[in-house]
Amino acid sequence: GAGVSQTPSNKVTEKGKYVELRCDPISGHTALYWYRQSLGQGPEFLIYFQGTGAADDSGLPNDRFFAVRPEGSVSTLKIQRTERGDSAVYLCASSLMGPGDREAFFGQGTRLTVV
Amino acid sequence: GESVGLHLPTLSVQEGDNSIINCAYSNSASDYFIWYKQESGKGPQFIIDIRSNMDKRQGQRVTVLLNKTVKHLSLQIAATQPGDSAVYFCAERRYNQGGKLIFGQGTELSVKP
Numbered sequence: 399g400a401g402v403s404q405t406p407s408n409k410v411t412e413k414g415k416y417v418e419l420r421c422d423p424i425s426g427h428t429a430l431y432w433y434r435q436s437l438g439q440g441p442e443f444l445i446y447f448q449g450t451g452a453a454d455d456s457g458l459p460n461d462r463f464f465a466v467r468p469e470g471s472v473s474t475l476k477i478q479r480t481e482r483g484d485s486a487v488y489l490c491a492s493s494l495m496g497p498g499d500r501e502a503f504f505g506q507g508t509r510l511t512v513v
Numbered sequence: 514g515e516s517v518g519l520h521l522p523t524l525s526v527q528e529g530d531n532s533i534i535n536c537a538y539s540n541s542a543s544d545y546f547i548w549y550k551q552e553s554g555k556g557p558q559f560i561i562d563i564r565s566n567m568d569k570r571q572g573q574r575v576t577v578l579l580n581k582t583v584k585h586l587s588l589q590i591a592a593t594q595p596g597d598s599a600v601y602f603c604a605e606r607r608y609n610q611g612g613k614l615i616f617g618q619g620t621e622l623s624v625k626p
Contacts, residue, residue: 402556429611429612431612431613431614433614438618438619439618439619440602440604440616440617440618440619441557441602441614441616442616443613443614443615446611446612446613448611453611454610454611454613457613489556489557491556491614493612496611496612497608497609497610497611497612498608498612499612500545500562501559501562502559502612502614503559504556504557504558505556506554506555506556507555507556
């Protein structure tokens with residue numbers, strides 16, 4: 399597809415379970431960002447990849463959160479031992495080069511609900 | 514701490530009127546400010562941006578104004594249409610921090626026909 403694709407669109411999981419959220423960036427984009435958006439709030443930065451490496455993971459809230467991008471394209475956000483407070487929309491964005499780009503393109507997000 | 518915030522959480526306008534959405538920021542070192550539109554169930558969509566060394570930028574039906582003296586940003590939408598109904602966020606892009614975006618809370622714009 400032409401845009402950023404995120405799967406699944408919705409995920410309901412039980413407290414304590416492990417979840418994986420996937421992001422397919424725009425083809426050729428080297429920079430990839432994950433954000434988390436709580437209800438009624440603006441997105442909050444989680445982690446930034448430049449190619450395969452995590453260039454900035456300062457937004458990850460704790461060590462239950464981890465993300466990978468092994469081939470520099472698709473990225474997976476992994477959450478262990480989920481808690482009800484992890485419920486939010488997880489957004490992925492990509493841009494062509496990285497910090498100097500004017501525009502980052504967002505996916506539609508994955509709505510995670512922890513029950 | 515550093516933040517980008519909005520003055521009003523909701524704004525209701527009549528179709529055809531002009532809309533003005535405001536935003537305050539606190540980081541004087543910001544390089545770029547960006548307005549995003551987010552419709553229900555979708556990710557944020559880029560509308561327009563402005564460099565910190567500019568005070569005005571115009572796009573199609575939208576104008577962004579930057580007042581660095583009072584650290585204030587506004588988005589003006591001319592002849593507002595029902596399709597403009599959405600939540601609007603201002604955001605700051607930090608190039609010295611990998612280009613990550615710092616978002617404000619958002620303003621929900623509702624356009625009445």
